Amino acid sequence: EADIYQTPRYLVIGTGKKITLECSQTMGHDKMYWYQQDPGMELHLIHYSYGVNSTEKGDLSSESTVSRIRTEHFPLTLESARPSHTSQYLCASSSPGANQPQHFGDGTRLSIL
Amino acid sequence: QQQVKQSPQSLIVQKGGISIINCAYENTAFDYFPWYQQFPGKGPALLIAIRPDVSEKKEGRFTISFNKSAKQFSLHIMDSQPGDSATYFCAFRTGANNLFFGTGTRLTVIP
Numbered sequence: 001e002a003d004i005y006q007t008p009r010y011l012v013i014g015t016g017k018k019i020t021l022e023c024s025q026t027m028g029h030d031k032m033y034w035y036q037q038d039p040g041m042e043l044h045l046i047h048y049s050y051g052v053n054s055t056e057k058g059d060l061s062s063e064s065t066v067s068r069i070r071t072e073h074f075p076l077t078l079e080s081a082r083p084s085h086t087s088q089y090l091c092a093s094s095s096p097g098a099n100q101p102q103h104f105g106d107g108t109r110l111s112i113l
Numbered sequence: 114q115q116q117v118k119q120s121p122q123s124l125i126v127q128k129g130g131i132s133i134i135n136c137a138y139e140n141t142a143f144d145y146f147p148w149y150q151q152f153p154g155k156g157p158a159l160l161i162a163i164r165p166d167v168s169e170k171k172e173g174r175f176t177i178s179f180n181k182s183a184k185q186f187s188l189h190i191m192d193s194q195p196g197d198s199a200t201y202f203c204a205f206r207t208g209a210n211n212l213f214f215g216t217g218t219r220l221t222v223i224p
Contacts, residue, residue, distance in 0.1 A: 042202065043157070043214040058211070090156050099145050099164070102212065104156030
């Protein structure tokens with residue numbers, strides 16, 4: 001059973017606020033990911049990391065930023081939230097190597113007023 | 114850039130029936146094809162996966178059929194149960210070992 005945790009689960013906040021979405025995993029996985037998913041729609045990769053001090057942009061352009069200071073922690077930050085950032089954000093992790101499954105957290109549903 | 118086409122968008126099946134979801138892809142560099150299952154309020158979870166050198170893989174009631182020449186693959190759920198009601202995503206692995214996801218199919222199994 002995968003152990004990957006995201007907080008908060010839900011966040012409603014006003015425009016212009018700085019937001020940090022937390023993601024932690026206890027499996028020692030090197031690779032971690034952030035996806036954006038609108039309700040009932042496909043997942044789009046916005047950031048990923050191969051390990052500590054590694055961050056890469058994904059296929060979907062995002063105004064968010066990420067950091068990877070510790071293996072288990074991969075937070076996502078929005079410096080100034082806008083209504084267009086309203087979405088669900090999913091974090092995942094996987095072991096290195098080909099065909100390793102990605103284990104997902106339950107997501108943060110973000111609403112910007 | 115739409116590299117993955119998944120159909121149908123939604124599917125209603127009677128309990129005990131067969132659910133079939135299809136995916137088509139364009140990029141022949143894809144080399145790993147997983148299916149993920151997502152329940153409301155939860156993150157996706159890996160259901161079953163296949164490599165292109167295999168034409169079919171079965172795990173319990175779930176079967177993947179792969180047609181490499183047509184660049185299509187499908188998920189078959191035999192003896193569908195109400196507990197199978199969820200959204201199903203096909204996915205494809207890129208060279209960076211990242212996944213492209215399909216648009217999802219919302220399956221409802223009615224008793």
